[in-house]
Amino acid sequence: MKNKYSIFSLIKNAFSYHENWEKAWKDPEPKKEYEAIIVGGGGHGLATAYYLAKKHNMKNIAVVEKGWIGGGNTGRNTTIIRSNYLWDASAGLYDHALKIWEGLSQELNYNVMFSQRGVINLAHNLQDVRDLKRRTHANRLNGIDAVYLNTEGVKKFCPIINTSQDIRYPVLGGTLQRRAGTARHDAVAWGYARGADEMGVDIIQNCEVKGIKRNGDKVEGIETNKGFIKAKKIAVAAAGHSSVIANMAGLKLPLESKPLQALVSEPVKPIIDTVVMSNAVHAYVSQSDKGELVIGAGTDDYISYSQKGSHDIVEGTLNAILELYPIFSRMRMLRQWGGIVDICPDASPIISKTSIKGLYFNCGWGTGGFKATPGSGDLFAHTIANDEPHKLNAAFNLNRFVSGDLVDEHGAAAVAH
């Protein structure tokens, strides 16, 4: 049993200069065989392991990660959490996640710093206004909080926005989801890792999958740089590298992997206490607790695994940011980075069984996977344990690309993918 984190443990450890905290997770060598192996130690993979152990009583499982946990897109995103999606299937999926976020710090005994500071999505033309109003109604019919704000309403909620009507993309209004917000991305991975480790899950870092061994239409295990590991169930949550893993098993996925960029500024005093996203100009901004502006840009339009985005994408985003927030004109950017996101043709995720028995995929989250982390893990765990999808992820199967029953959120969701 791990020691509970609390104000008392904090005080106690302060006396020994914080040098004696117990390890949050072990660093084991892989066993010969597991009941299930999860490929990918990001938020989704670790959450999957956590819920498999907690809700489905599968304790003999491992998470294998080629680098360190939370070192991929979990550590490279703008940490926005919201559930204001248009279609019923998406609304169900993302609001399931949002409800778990609301109690996650307590459940994990790990402060994920979930902050429901609200998310605004801006409308810049009449079609945006109609689309966003429609989405607001759809959200409310699905029990998701959403309000439509006019220009004055946006200005009141976020006073630093330039609402002058003579700019290239004037603010005509916007939607507000008050339950939405941000969380500390690293803490999510570490919290789930600690929770899963406590229930006996092996978290194996620096363990890269080199191949997937198949026997006919069944999986038998994975080849790694730490040797062969046997398992009847292999669940892949490898984000941008999903296609690479799928190819090892002889599968093709409907995915394209592209660089998505974000950047942070130098830290400043509190200036923006919400999250503002703009679909048309592809710029979103919030402020971290350290005071940095966290700015999200768009994806490049070519496939790349290089974790480097193009400069013109950042330039376009910063143009938009400057027009919407003239107050930021003299701020300097500190860091910029690119993560590789796997995008489905309908820009909706896949949480699904495959044609190969025992092989499961959780992928295609594209530019918006972080917000779904707890829900994705919960539903993927259900799918793996029962070999059947939960009703909330039934629509997000791989077969939809054959049947044509797509979950077409492209542009219908609050932000372009």
Add this chain to the structure above:
Amino acid sequence: MFLINCPFCGEREQSEFKAGGEAHIERPKQPTELSDDEWAEFLFMRKNIKGVQFERWNHAHGCRKWFNIARDTSNDQIKAVYKMGEKPPVK
């Protein structure tokens, strides 16, 4: 960000071009006879290779012509540029 050697205009910045995705996906000869699985394969399934990939590009802000390139997607290095209709270089 990288440079692309357009076979018609010469070397230009990547931002002048539009990526057209995986090359050499053949349009079905008999669309009416395709099964749902075959349609899915043609429309949606992609190799999405990490490594050298053959892909189509369009010089959107230049000559507006299409052509193919072979590019290593792990480091964005272009290995070959060849015209539409030509066979991919063998390596």
